[in-house]
Amino acid sequence: MPKITFLNWDVTVEVEPGTTILEAAERVEDKGVKVGHSCGGVCACSTCHVYVRQGYDSVEEPSDREEDILDKAFDVRPVSRLGCQTEVAGADLVVEVSEESIKAWYDENPDARRAAEARGEDLKK
């Protein structure tokens, strides 16, 4: 089965083909992986913005709808994708989660933000 590595935390998870990057992230949230998903994964918000550092060519091209939503994201790059719309195919992926997405995750999880602030953690990770 293909693997997705989340660079920010150096966490790797094995997933079935067809699994989205967001779904993979949720499986390893207990290891610190944070991908925001304010709209619930329906391609309406851009808070799940990630950069596919390796394996970009193995995934399907973004739909027009995904590109429209990505246009509203911050710091968009040629390898930008929405985590909720990008399904792993046969190849492994290496993904960097955008700062925008990590911030959104903390916005969605205020208790985790307070706890991380109390521990003096870097909230960009």
Ligand code: FES
């Ligand atoms: Fe909203 Fe992906 S979670 S666009």
